[in-house]
Amino acid sequence: MANEERPILLLNGPNLNTLGLRQPEIYGTATLADVVALVERTAADLGYGVRALQTNHEGEMIDAIHAARGQISGIVVNPAGWTHTSVALADALVVPEVPVIEVHISNVAAREPFRHHSYVSPIASAVIAGCGIRGYEYAVRQMVTLVS
Numbered sequence: 001m002a003n004e005e006r007p008i009l010l011l012n013g014p015n016l017n018t019l020g021l022r023q024p025e026i027y028g029t030a031t032l033a034d035v036v037a038l039v040e041r042t043a044a045d046l047g048y049g050v051r052a053l054q055t056n057h058e059g060e061m062i063d064a065i066h067a068a069r070g071q072i073s074g075i076v077v078n079p080a081g082w083t084h085t086s087v088a089l090a091d092a093l094v095v096p097e098v099p100v101i102e103v104h105i106s107n108v109a110a111r112e113p114f115r116h117h118s119y120v121s122p123i124a125s126a127v128i129a130g131c132g133i134r135g136y137e138y139a140v141r142q143m144v145t146l147v148s
């Protein structure tokens with residue numbers, strides 16, 4: 001099946017719609033639209049399409065992951081606050097049976113202790129943290145290496 005028919009699923013969790021406004025000293029000034037454009041550009045250069053979703057509603061993200069089963073090559077996800085709280089999201093991410101790469105804009109390991117644990121990392125092929133929004137680009141490059 002052609003790559004265009006199996007896009008990369010880009011998921012951004014709660015509050016990431018406020019990128020560029022929220023704590024720019026931690027998350028930078030780029031917006032979510034900038035992130036999506038970066039991911040789309042990087043994926044297109046490598047022959048892949050992108051399906052992007054940001055939501056503040058955990059059930060909506062879980063439903064979207066279930067619906068993507070059989071339709072996507074891999075998942076690049078910044079689970080945001082759900083990283084540290086959601087068994088349900090981690091459980092959903094294995095349903096499509098494709099590689100998952102976890103991205104954090106900030107270096108979560110260098111922040112508050114409650115950010116040091118991730119429910120997603122054990123099911124992720126790779127974790128990228130602390131590279132700013134460039135981390136999404138690196139995740140796409142690694143995803144294509146894994147799935148091509």
Ligand code: DQA
Nearest residue numbers: 078079080081104105106115
């Ligand atoms: C984040 C880190 C999380 O701890 C936080 O809740 C976020 C963003 C990051 O991209 O650095 O919302 O995932």
